[in-house]
Amino acid sequence: xxxxxxxxxxxxxxxxxxxxxxxxxxxxxxxxxxxxxxxxxxxxxxxxxxxxxxxxxxxxxxxxxxxxxxxxxxxxxxxxxxxxxxxxxxxxxxxxxxxxxxxxxxxxxxxxxxxxxxxxxxxxxxxxxxxxxxxxxxxxxxxxxxxxxxxxxxxxxxxxxxxxxxxxxxxxxxxxxxxxxxxxxxxxxxxxxxxxxxxxxxxxxxxxxxxxxxxxxxxxxxxxxxxxxxxxxxxxxxxxxxxxxxxxxxxxxxxxxxxxxxxxxxx
Ligand code: NAP
Numbered sequence: 214x215x216x217x218x219x220x221x222x223x224x225x226x227x228x229x230x231x232x233x234x235x236x237x238x239x240x241x242x243x244x245x246x247x248x249x250x251x252x253x254x255x256x257x258x259x260x261x262x263x264x265x266x267x268x269x270x271x272x273x274x275x276x277x278x279x280x281x282x283x284x285x286x287x288x289x290x291x292x293x294x295x296x297x298x299x300x301x302x303x304x305x306x307x308x309x310x311x312x313x314x315x316x317x318x319x320x321x322x323x324x325x326x327x328x329x330x331x332x333x334x335x336x337x338x339x340x341x342x343x344x345x346x347x348x349x350x351x352x353x354x355x356x357x358x359x360x361x362x363x364x365x366x367x368x369x370x371x372x373x374x375x376x377x378x379x380x381x382x383x384x385x386x387x388x389x390x391x392x393x394x395x396x397x398x399x400x401x402x403x404x405x406x407x408x409x410x411x412x413x414x415x416x417x418x419x420x421x422x423x424x425x426x427x428x429x430x431x432x433x434x435x436x437x438x439x440x441x442x443x444x445x446x447x448x449x450x451x452x453x454x455x456x457x458x459x460x461x462x463x464x465x466x467x468x469x470x471x472x473x474x475x476x477x478x479x480x
Contacts, residue, residue: 215245226304234304236433242268278335303355306332314413332374350393386453395452402459426460
């Protein structure tokens with residue numbers, strides 16, 4: 214018996230096998246879930262279709278989340294194919310490359326608009342559409358990052374977008390609680406993916422976090438297991454939360470002295 218036997222849901226944000234969304238998809242599949250996938254652009258089709266097929270999914274639809282008509286059309290197809298759904302995974306973010314490095318005060322109006330639209334507003338509108346297909350309640354999970362709360366140099370406007378995303382999770386949790394739909398976020402530590410590679414200095418940050426975090430770097434599988442919990446009935450009445458899956462990095466106030474020049478060796 215799998216935890217998700219008989220449950221159906223959608224995953225937005227698989228770009229390739231390194232995507233966090235793919236780690237979540239594999240965890241859900243292992244527990245018996247029936248999955249549908251949506252990807253951003255035509256060029257991803259060749260990569261996403263074989264991945265979807267490998268977890269027994271025959272629902273793979275293109276959907277650019279900046280386009281309201283595309284979202285409505287995708288959800289019409291989802292309704293036809295699945296009828297009702299039990300869960301939604303939102304694992305989508307984007308900011309123009311020039312916004313992910315350098316001086317923050319140089320953030321452009323257009324870069325700000327794009328980052329907030331794709332990385333935050335998309336959750337609100339996808340949740341609204343998913344609600345229509347969740348008459349008996351459901352669970353929604355999105356992906357955030359510590360840069361929402363504390364300055365992570367170069368993450369820049371994406372940190373602002375993630376702060377808005379986390380606030381949206383709380384407002385959605387309040388609103389959709391009336392429909393028995395839970396909404397939570399996972400704050401993942403840095404993981405090497407397509408999106409992450411766009412942030413200046415990402416590799417150095419990954420190494421640093423790996424050394425500072427009590428349990429080192431995390432991977433897609435770690436996030437997949439946490440998503441499994443939040444999407445499952447084991448998380449009944451947990452809503453509006455941000456769950457850290459970051460090897461404990463967020464609890465640290467300073468690196469271990471052994472990492473610093475001239476630091477004392479700890480036992
Ligand atoms: P990823 O594999 O590149 O996934 C990002 C996804 O967002 C891609 O599938 C991308 O499609 C999609 N996307 C971008 N613009 C879109 C649009 N207009 N419409 C629909 N989809 C669009 O990278 P990832 O690291 O797994 O990112 C997934 C989520 O995890 C993001 O929210 C990210 O901020 C978050 N996160 C990542 C890390 C990390 O270190 N990797 C840490 C914490 C949180 P395209 O490739 O076509 O643009």
